[in-house]
Amino acid sequence: MLYREAGQFKTSYAADMAIFPIRQDRIALILLLLFAFVGIPLLANFQLWPLGSDYMLRAILIPFLILSLAAIGVNILVGYCGQISLGSGAFMAIGAYSAYKFGSGVHIPLEFLGTEISIPPLPLFASVMLGGLMSAIVGILFGIPSLRIKGLYLAVATLAAQFFFDWVFLRVKWFTNYAPSGSVAAPDLHFFGYLVHSPIERYLLCLAFVTVFALIAKNLVRGNIGRQWMAIRDMDIAAELMGIRPLYAKLTAFAVSSFIVGVAGALWAFVYLGAWEPLAFNIDRSLQLLFMVIIGGLGSILGSFLGAAFILILPIMLDQVPHALGIPVSVETVSHLVFIVTGALICYLLIVEPHGFARLWSIAKEKLRLWPFPY
Template sequence: MLYREAGQFKTTYAEDMAIFPISQDRIALAVLLGIAFIGVPLLATFHIWPFGSDYLLWAILLPFLILALAAIGTNILVGYCGQISLGSGAFMAIGAYSAYKLATGVHIPLAWLGFAVSIPPLPVLASILLGGLIAAGVGILFGIPSLRIKGLYLAVATLAAQFFFDWAFLRIPWFTNYAPSGSVNAPALDFFGLIVQSPIERYLLCLLLLTLMALLAKNLVRSNLGRQWMAIRDMDIAAELIGIRPLYAKLTAFAVSSFIVGVAGALWAFVYLGSWEPLAFSIDRSLQLLFMVIIGGLGSIMGSFVGAAFILIVPIMLNLIPTELGVPLSTETITHFEFIIFGSLICYLLIKEPHGFARLISIGKEKLRLWPFPY
């Protein structure tokens, strides 16, 4: 009844090409953005339920925003370009450590050439974005095998990136500025004189970056480039025959994806963790991101958000439920139950809807258009 596009005529090309062509969608998005940008900060400032404590912001919203960003990046590579990657965690790590090095100053002693490369510490925002760019560069490098290897073989090949960088950040002390414990601390989050410190400021920073990147990603996948990616995904040989260069399409997908994932990694380290070890970006992180895009829906930006929320929140809920209900279980048993239920839930979802939440949403929209009349 409410969700009908009857009477909404498109009179210009621009209207036809809009991201959200139906006005109800635009209103819903505006309301959502309003809540996210104005509602949440207001509630949090005045400590109104559910923001009585910072728990919701710290434990759920902040990681959700950052991982949603990483999921969007992964989705570009896996969902839009069809190149399965198990190395997203490594690209998050590359983003994080490059940003860290740039923000604390880079010094490369090239004794054998007789001089040293020194870059003074850069501002935080520049470091984060450059960290993303460096991740993009490495992404291109590790994307080269994709020109020859396909499917699950490629997935295992990307594991090489994962394990190599896990090792590199653990064993090469240069990356951690020779920190004896191997764990590093993020610099103060100084944005042009504005120090981001309280949870709500961190939240707003991530939200802003996420919104910008999501918009960028959405527009990229609707563009010429995005269509090339999808053509490669659907059938690479046919795409090649109609004049799409696989080299260009695949490597741009790797670059864009790694950039977004790298920025997400830098945010994860700087804004969420504060101090971190390579373990924060292990293979588990890669699998988590892959779950997000598959449960959310391959080839859907919207799906990345839903998938990220699901994968992040379900384990937290599973962990909370027994304590809330007062069931006397040891933490160990709860962890095992969590594993079992989470695993079964994933299998169940994959069986019921292999195309993820994105498909469920579009089915829901179709149903809503007719609701409540059957015509």
């Protein structure tokens, strides 16, 4: 009754091709964005529930947004283009360390030429974007094998990227500005002349990045290039016969995916952690991102958000349940229980709905269209 598109006539091509063709979807999205951009800052400003303390912003919303962005990036590669990647953590690390280098000034001595490359410290936006760019370049390089190897074999090749970059950022001291401990700290966050410091400012910064990249990704996947990716995913030989160049389609998927993952990595390091070491981007991070995409729904932008919420937020919440209820359980029992419950839920959800949350969501929408008179 409420969610029905009857009577919404598309009178122009533009309306027909709109990103959200159903009016109710548009209204819901605008409300959601209004809440995220205006409602949450207002709640935080007046210290209202549930934003009475920084915890919600700093420990839940900021990491959720950043990992959602990373999941969107992984989803483009794995979900839309069908190239399994276990190297997402490495691409986050490339984004983070490149942004760090650009943010703290790059010096490459070229003594044999009697000169040096010297770039002064760049502001936040430029260094994050360049971090993404570096990640995209490396992504293209590691995407080249995908032209010859497929499926699990490709996953192994991307795994090599993961271990290689773990090693690079541990060993090559130039990347950490010769810090004795190998741990680096993010510079101050100057965003277009404005110092981003408080939790709410950090949240808005992440939200702005996530909104822009989610819209770009949404538009990409329903356009020409996105259709090429999906054609390659569904059957690469058929796609090639129809005139889609696998080289172009696969490498653009690697580039776009790595770019977004790299930006997410830079934000994770700069905005969430503040100081980090390569361990922050190890193989666990890659697997975590892959699970987010699988649980959320392969080939769905919305699914990336849902998957990130499930994998990131659910364990944090479960972790606090016994204490909030006043049940005296030791922390090790709780953390084992969290593993058990989360793992069981993942198994259960994948058995009843192998296509993830995004599919559940679309089933719910289908039902809502018929409600209250299903047939």
